[in-house]
Amino acid sequence: MKKVIFLNGSPKQERSVTHYYIEELKKLLGEQVECEEIYVAKVIKQKDLDSTYKKLTQADQLVIGCSLYVDTLYAGLLSFLEEFETYLEVYPNLREPKTRVYALCNNGFLQGEQNKYALRNLRFFTEKIGYSWQFGLGLGAGEMMYATRDQMPMEFVVKRQIGNALRVLSRAILNEEETKQQDLLVSPKIPIWMFNQMGNQFWKDRAKKGKVSVKMIRQRIY
Numbered sequence: 001m002k003k004v005i006f007l008n009g010s011p012k013q014e015r016s017v018t019h020y021y022i023e024e025l026k027k028l029l030g031e032q033v034e035c036e037e038i039y040v041a042k043v044i045k046q047k048d049l050d051s052t053y054k055k056l057t058q059a060d061q062l063v064i065g066c067s068l069y070v071d072t073l074y075a076g077l078l079s080f081l082e083e084f085e086t087y088l089e090v091y092p093n094l095r096e097p098k099t100r101v102y103a104l105c106n107n108g109f110l111q112g113e114q115n116k117y118a119l120r121n122l123r124f125f126t127e128k129i130g131y132s133w134q135f136g137l138g139l140g141a142g143e144m145m146y147a148t149r150d151q152m153p154m155e156f157v158v159k160r161q162i163g164n165a166l167r168v169l170s171r172a173i174l175n176e177e178e179t180k181q182q183d184l185l186v187s188p189k190i191p192i193w194m195f196n197q198m199g200n201q202f203w204k205d206r207a208k209k210g211k212v213s214v215k216m217i218r219q220r221i222y
Contacts, residue, residue: 004029004173005059006037009066009077013039017106017142018065020149021166025063025104028170033061040080049080053087057094061102061173062131064122067142068107071117085129100178101126102169103136110195112140112185119183134172134180137165140187141195147202158188 006025010016019037026035036055043052056062066073073081088095103122105115115138126133139145139162154163165186172179207217 001032001034002060003034003036003058004061004063005056006035007040007056007062007064008037009040009064009074009080011041011074011076012067013041016067017146018067018104020146021104021106021139022063022065024154024163025166025170028167029173032174040074040077044076044080049083050087053084054094056084057088057091057096057099059099061100063102063104063169063173065104066106066118068105068115068118071114073118073121081125085125088129095130097130097132099131100134101131102134102172103183104139104169105136106139106142106145108141108143110140110187110190110192112138112187114138114140116183116185132178134178136183137169138183138185139165140185141190143202144190144195144198145188158190161186161189 006022008016008018008022010018013019022037029035038052038055043049064077066077069075072078101122103119105118105122107114115136119136119138122136123133145159145162148159152159154160154166165184168184172181203217204214207214
């Protein structure tokens, strides 16, 4: 049975949007492949880099999941990947060019297109270490998708396009042949004005819990 490693690059680990998408992807894959999720933040904290890197070299396929931080990857994930590159230089016999690499990036804003530069960075990294880049998903409105995980299944009209993108990725993983294609940049089906309204209300509710008024939110710090 082929092994797929999901590299969760979000510092939120189990509470992340990335984990939510990985779980949805696992449902689509079923029992046809062996799946393992690795939390980068936990590996760094436990200083368990070498054994994790060795595990990555033994995977048939690698899915790098991450949230967007200022249009690029989380700093901890960047450092982890740079160290993996160094590890492969020290142990070149462990390098496996046939390992297929996919990416699963998400961002908080509505437009999935905002992930395109992070996906490009991951493609450059994959090519640099000599692995086989396939394609990536750039998914918008991550926080909204996560917040409604119990109310809206992926089949719901708002989430359907995201669900379809995950199905494309699952079929590629299950395919015996390589599936190299353009990255898929996908947004949920919701009007921008409604999305902004929901976002504003979310932050007002969060502020209220912290005893912060709307007036205080709008105050300038200078």
